[in-house]
Every structure is written in C-alpha cells, then in structure tokens.
Amino acid sequence: MSRIGKQPVMIPAGVTVTSKDNVVTVKGPKGELTQEVNPKLTVEIEDNQVVLTRANDSGEQKAQHGLYRSLINNMVEGVSKGFVKKMELVGVGYRATNQGQILELSLGYSHPIHMQLPSEIKVEAVTDRKSNPIITLESADKQLLGQVCAKIRSLRKPEPYKGKGVRFVGEQIRRKAGKSAKV
DSSP states (O other), rough: OHHHHSSSSETTTTOOOEEEETTTEETTTTEEEOOOOOOOOOEEEEEEEEOOOOOOOOOHHHHHHHHHHHHHHHHHHHHOOOOOOEEEETTTTOOOEEEEEEEEEEEEEHHHHHHHHOOTOEEEOOOOOOOOOOEEEEESSSHHHHHHHHHHHHTSOOOTTTOEEEETTEEEEOOOOOOOOOE
C-alpha cells in the first residue's frame, strides 16, 4: 500500500486548490500551477485538505497514487513558500553574471555560455572577492527548477580530482587520489 499516497495534503491559508476533469489547479501568493492527474485516481478537496484515492490495488496504481500526491504537495508548497536552489562555481576564472533572465557563465571554455532561463524562475548571480561565485535560483515550480539546475550543472560537472565545476552549495564531492609517483 502507498503510505505517501494515503496522507492528505494540507492546504495553508492563502492557497486555493481546485480540481476539474482530472486537472488540479493550485493558486497562491507565489503563482499558479496546474497538473493533470491520472483518470484512475480521484481527487477530493475537503476541510483544507486534498485527499487522493485509487480504484484498486494494482502495482501501477499504487505507484501513481504516491507520485501524484507528492506532485500536488510540491505544488501547494511551491505557491505558498517557493523553492530555492543555490549553486556555486568552483574553479579559477569561473564567473557568473545575469542580465534579467539571461545567465552568462564563464566555465573555462574558449567562449562564455549564455542561457535563457524561463520566466517562472528568478535568478541572481553574486560574485564576492575571495569566494566562489554563487547562483541563486528561485521558483514556485520544483520540477522546472530542478531541470534548470541540472542543465546548468551539466555544462561543467564537478570532477573528482580537483573538485572543479558547478555544484550545489554544501554538496560533498567524492575526491580521488591522483597518480602516485614511482619510487
């Protein structure tokens, strides 16, 4: 049985959730998000809670039950609080600047990389002296935020020998020993 799917999603003050034709819409102070739900699941909104129920106990429906409950919970949390991810650029000469929704990255290639970010994401690039540049991404949509972070990280993944690359703040990189000198 899906333990996550059985838990109700609490709706905080200032957030409205509506369900029509298997499409759940969540509105709040940080924006509006919609998600299409599998027609085999029913969505009920009552007493400031969203409850999902499934028709039978097949393996596929159990998995979908927990998945859609988590997606709706992320939508409710996103429109009320929002999600923030911070990434740091570790390496000599690595820089990040932004003009509006365009993020410019210098990651040791022969040319700078320009990324056009979606309008739903707020970006801020901070470079202080004697510290690594930090990119702060903020959005109500957790899935979109994760995709953008993965795209930025894929431009220069952290390498295991020196630890250079784009990584999340606080992330630990497994380091390898280099070549050992022959005696």
